[in-house]
Amino acid sequence: MTMDTQTADIMDGAANSPRKVLVTGSSRGIGAAIAAAFAKSGADVAINFSKQGGRSEEHAKKLAAEIEAMGRRAALVPGDISQKESVRRLFSEAATSLDGLDVLILNAARAPFKPIERLLERELRALVDTNYIGNIFCVQEALPFMQCTGERTKGHDKHIIFISSLGSRFYNPAYPLGSMKAAMESVVRDLSETLFKRGITVNAVSGGLVKTDSFKVLRQFIDGVDRIPEELFVTPQEIADVVLFLCCPSSRGIRGQTIVVDRGLSNSLHRNA
Amino acid sequence: MRQTLISDDKVIEELKKAAAETLAIDVATIKADSSLVKDLGAESLDFLDINYRIEQTFAIKMARHFIIEHIEEMFGEGTALDTDGKLTEKAVNLMRIRLDTAVEGSTLEALKPGMDMDALPAMITIRSMAGSIMDILDTLPENCTECGKSAWKTENDTHIVCGACGAEAAYKNGDDLIKDWLQKTQDEHKII
Numbered sequence: 162m163t164m165d166t167q168t169a170d171i172m173d174g175a176a177n178s179p180r181k182v183l184v185t186g187s188s189r190g191i192g193a194a195i196a197a198a199f200a201k202s203g204a205d206v207a208i209n210f211s212k213q214g215g216r217s218e219e220h221a222k223k224l225a226a227e228i229e230a231m232g233r234r235a236a237l238v239p240g241d242i243s244q245k246e247s248v249r250r251l252f253s254e255a256a257t258s259l260d261g262l263d264v265l266i267l268n269a270a271r272a273p274f275k276p277i278e279r280l281l282e283r284e285l286r287a288l289v290d291t292n293y294i295g296n297i298f299c300v301q302e303a304l305p306f307m308q309c310t311g312e313r314t315k316g317h318d319k320h321i322i323f324i325s326s327l328g329s330r331f332y333n334p335a336y337p338l339g340s341m342k343a344a345m346e347s348v349v350r351d352l353s354e355t356l357f358k359r360g361i362t363v364n365a366v367s368g369g370l371v372k373t374d375s376f377k378v379l380r381q382f383i384d385g386v387d388r389i390p391e392e393l394f395v396t397p398q399e400i401a402d403v404v405l406f407l408c409c410p411s412s413r414g415i416r417g418q419t420i421v422v423d424r425g426l427s428n429s430l431h432r433n434a
Numbered sequence: 435m436r437q438t439l440i441s442d443d444k445v446i447e448e449l450k451k452a453a454a455e456t457l458a459i460d461v462a463t464i465k466a467d468s469s470l471v472k473d474l475g476a477e478s479l480d481f482l483d484i485n486y487r488i489e490q491t492f493a494i495k496m497a498r499h500f501i502i503e504h505i506e507e508m509f510g511e512g513t514a515l516d517t518d519g520k521l522t523e524k525a526v527n528l529m530r531i532r533l534d535t536a537v538e539g540s541t542l543e544a545l546k547p548g549m550d551m552d553a554l555p556a557m558i559t560i561r562s563m564a565g566s567i568m569d570i571l572d573t574l575p576e577n578c579t580e581c582g583k584s585a586w587k588t589e590n591d592t593h594i595v596c597g598a599c600g601a602e603a604a605y606k607n608g609d610d611l612i613k614d615w616l617q618k619t620q621d622e623h624k625i626i
Contacts, residue, residue: 216477274498281503281511283519335498377483381498 179233180204180318180408181259183252185242185299186211186269188221190373191324194397195266195404196224202405205234207255209269211241234259242269242295243287252302262306264408267296267345268324272338274382280337292341293348296323300352307361319360320408323349324400325367325419327427335382342367346419353417364407364415368400369393369423393426437574439588440492445564445571448592452487453560456480464560471556481555484563491592494570497608501532502551504612509626515551523547527625532615533562566608573606 181204187196188210196206206228210217218239225235236258240251256262271291273284280288300321307319328339329346346365353363370376370386372394380387403422406412421427446466454461457474470476476484485496505514505525514525521529526547533542541557571594577584578596585597594603606614620626 216475279507281506283511283515374479377479377486381482381486 180263181207181256181261182264182266183207183209183238183255183259183262183303184266184268185209185296187266188217188224190375191368191371191397191400192266192268193220193224194401195268195324197227198398198401198405199264199408200228200231200233200235203233204264205236205259207236207238207259209238209240209242209251209255211239211269211271213239241291242299243271243290245298248295248298248302252299252306256306262303263319265299265303265307265321266324266404267299267321269295270324270338270341272336272341274335274378275337276335277337277340288337288341292338293344296345297348304356304359304361308359318408318410319362321352321356321361321363322404322407323363323365324404325365327367327369327421327423329367329419331427333379333383349419350417357416362407362413362416364412364417365419366400366403366407367419367421367423369395369421369426371395371397371400373397389426393424395422395424395426399424435574435576436572437586437594439574439586439594440571440592442564442568444591445492445567446560448491449484449488449560449564449567452484452491455487456483466561466564467559469556470558470560470563476555478555481558488567492567492571493593493602494567494605495607496570497566497612499609499612500554501529501612501616502554504609504616505626508613508616509620513626519551521545521547521549521551521554524626527623528616528619531619531623533557566611569611570605570608573611574603579604 180199182196182199184192184196184206186192187208196208200206208221208224210221212218221237225237228235236255238251238255238258240247242248252262269291272288273280303321323345325342325346326339328336329342333339349363349365356363370389370393400422403420407415407420450461450464453464453470453474453476457476457480459474464474468474470481488494489496502514502525505528506512514522516522526545529545530542533545545557574586574594578599578601580601581596581599583596583598586594586603587597588594595601596603
């Protein structure tokens, strides 16, 4: 199919009734690009960030203003996904503000950068609390708001998309988050089977190297990463485009998969310097 | 060795420049005693960005991990932070020694057991960070590790290179320096 038809799929959905989308960790970077892309396609969006009063909140407010300028609704829903009560509150606020929930994007992540064998117990538990348990809390709290009724059940237009990274399948120095991404890709396969019967499609998008804020961290721990050719860096928009594709009817045949968006970075074991 | 090719003032000047670029603020508004968090609005990712710029400027490797993390790795989990993530008395005593000359007295007084770890970055000033950079620069070896000569010179007033063979100076990295300091201080003061 052509890109035009894909865009039409998304826009048709929006024309019937605006889709309601929650993106965790969306004040900046990939999450913000996904939130903006959904708004551009005609969706109402809930923007989540963990800490109130900081720069993340400023970024989130700015993004909300941009979304509202597009004529869409934007809800700010602060909350730390590792805390069950916080997750419950943020989903309740999001669903109330948007009048329901059609799409959940699991993008929030937080992890120390150090080799796994050096992680302290506290760091190890925080790693799992946010990046595994926290994501599952989000799914659990989202489900009551993602009930399919009437026409919507037919279209299977409820989606959960997990944002993974190449760290799930390749070694990166000091990147324990990769193991959590791998675990979540497995969870995506599992949920895909159990939730499809309820009209919810579950997939993941694995981004390659992206020059977001997280790259500032990455370049301190992976020697030479800042010398990788510019053309191998994927943009947040390219990741957002694939996320949107996975949430439109044209992608109906894709279930429980992790789609790699890396401009071919992971195709080759060797590259000339 | 205590190197004299790059001055404290030069380090502070370059650090102000790096902070201004990262935080997109006017360099003239940054003072040596500005707190990066309280006065300039820096967040954790900003520290990494400033570190990166400084590393490019001086060809050094800044510490990747905060002193609290090193204390816990070296002396055991729970030695620096209690189960609620608050600073222990032992960690405070160590940090008071560490920061004694780098921060103002009032900042040092604010350092108390029970303090939240997240409150620590607010104590970092341009001057205290410059001190850490100078500590790394001061690990400049007497002689070039490539040719053995002692002919250090600066390029652009920031890069120290060997005047004989052109090799870049090899310094200790920031994390190793913190670990060395912790071991030495522990041996002297037996705090933990």
